[in-house]
Amino acid sequence: MSETTASTDTITVHTGELDATITGIEDRLAAWAADTGTALAALSGRVTGTAVDKLIRPVVEDLVRTPDGYVAGAGFLANAGLLGPERSYIAWWQGEELEHVDALANFSPNSISRYVRSEWFRVPVETGQAHVTGPYVDFLCTDEYVLTFTHPVFCRPGGPVVGIVGMDVTVQRLERGAMPALRRIGERATLVNPDGRAIVSAAPDIAAGDLTAAAEGCSVHPVGRKFRIWSGATAL
Amino acid sequence: MLLTPQGASRSLAAVFTPIKSRGLVDEVCGRIEQAVETGLLTSGQRLPNETELAAALGVSAVTAREALSQLRTAGIIRTARGRNGGSFIADDVLPSRERALDQLRELTRLQISDLGLHYQAIAAACASVAARRSDAADVATLRSFIPTAEADPLHWRLALSEFLLEVAAIARSARLARELIRLQADLGTLTLLPCADAGYRVTTAALLGEVAAAVEARAPAAAEAAVKDLVAATTDWLLTEQSKRH
Missing domain, CATH: 1.10.10.10 (Winged helix-like DNA-binding domain superfamily/Winged helix DNA-binding domain)
Incomplete structure (x- = not known):
């Protein structure tokens, strides 16, 4: 691989750049989860849909309207119990026009059933840990090929998960941002999820969504909590 | 012009x-x-x-x-x-046989067969890519949408459309998935009619199994062929039914 892979120094610089991008998204989300928990706790049990909207919407507006930002949509999803026993509440918006996602579900008394099986909701609720889902085709919100970063929200340390905050990052935006650095790492450098599925690849024969394997002798670099860069990858 | x-x-x-x-x-x-x-x-x-x-x-x-x-x-x-x-x-709001029959009466044979061809083309493209990109978790999810024989027509219809959407999800193509959703909307309640027929349910259950097996075996050509048969089973049923009623 030596002729198609950059020098160790160059690789360190550019993998570091991509790690900073993803870690930046994850850190922003963690800070938002903490702020949301504090604000919900301050409502001391009087949590309404309107109050949640007022809390979440300005942050989403800020996130999706950031020039050259990665976030296509973002929001909060209440766990059962916060607003009603079987009720969820979705305060999620997408696009510059801030389209309110899945708004009709908020009129359903059993709306929690709609989300409990979704990986992006289930995993942070069950584990109490941040999670990244995808890349996957998101039928609920964007109808795009996305990564969804989600983080549990707690009103008090050690308390129950009252909901999740999340951000949708389209693979398309990530490709625009990550491709130049990937190319400098190597002709076949590839950003992959934990399953080895390509998110962005410099190799012309590897498309987003393809399953890939690390090429023999390539270097592996962690990116954010879950992803890796392989300095060289092969299509499966 | x-x-x-x-x-x-x-x-x-x-x-x-x-x-x-x-x-x-x-x-x-x-x-x-x-x-x-x-x-x-x-x-x-x-x-x-x-x-x-x-x-x-x-x-x-x-x-x-x-x-x-x-x-x-x-x-x-x-x-x-x-x-x-x-x-x-309303109380009687779920898709009914009456409403589906009304819809069938309004359509020409040309509309049904053309819609069927479009549906086949999109579903086949999804199936062939899905067979290249599937992992074990995908196959388990896909199989979970195969309904059991005793499912009622409404449930059977929903399961069929969810199954095909899952094939699109496994293919990981947003465009194909959106096109599939549009096609299912165009078909409307029509697909309820064959789901009330036990013979159709037996045929489609076998075809759903074939699609899932081909996706699991990473056999694009077989997945494509099985999914085309699946769509054809619906179109053929509707065309036959319509000719009986004229």
Whole structure:
């Protein structure tokens, strides 16, 4: 691989750049989860849909309207119990026009059933840990090929998960941002999820969504909590 | 006026077609109908008033009012006056055999067979890519959508459409998935009719198993062939049924 892979120094610089991008998204989300928990706790049990909207919407507006930002949509999803026993509440918006996602579900008394099986909701609720889902085709919100970063929200340390905050990052935006650095790492450098599925690849024969394997002798670099860069990858 | 091949392309011409304001009303109605069909909104449940609905969906109050009126005419909602009044999801709201038969009567053979061909093309593309990109978790999810023999027609219809959407999800193509959703909307309640036929259920259950097996075996050609047979089973059933009724 030596002729198609950059020098160790160059690789360190550019993998570091991509790690900073993803870690930046994850850190922003963690800070938002903490702020949301504090604000919900301050409502001391009087949590309404309107109050949640007022809390979440300005942050989403800020996130999706950031020039050259990665976030296509973002929001909060209440766990059962916060607003009603079987009720969820979705305060999620997408696009510059801030389209309110899945708004009709908020009129359903059993709306929690709609989300409990979704990986992006289930995993942070069950584990109490941040999670990244995808890349996957998101039928609920964007109808795009996305990564969804989600983080549990707690009103008090050690308390129950009252909901999740999340951000949708389209693979398309990530490709625009990550491709130049990937190319400098190597002709076949590839950003992959934990399953080895390509998110962005410099190799012309590897498309987003393809399953890939690390090429023999390539270097592996962690990116954010879950992803890796392989300095060289092969299509499966 | 013929714009091609000398003039501008026909797809460019379409850009300048005015967007009908009707579109937004239909969109709101479609969302509510879909919420009912998937069980999110159920019979007897109160809908938000015009102002709340408009705010939630980000449309004008006029659009919301028109949508509610259209849903009322279509029998999806009923309105009660007075202190406990408001709009409610109607009692007999789920797709019915009668409504599906009405739809079948309105369609020509040409429309059905052409829709079938389009559906086959999209589903086949999804299946072939899905067979290249599937992992073990994908296959388990896909199999979970195969309904059991005793499922009722409504459930069977929903399961079939969810199964094909899952094939699109495994293919990981947003465009193909969106096209599939559009096609399923075009087919409407029509697909309820074959689902009431035990013979059709046996045939399709076997084909669903074949698609899942081919996706699991990473055999694109076999997945494509099985999914084409699956769509053809529906189209053929509808064409046969229609010819019986004429």
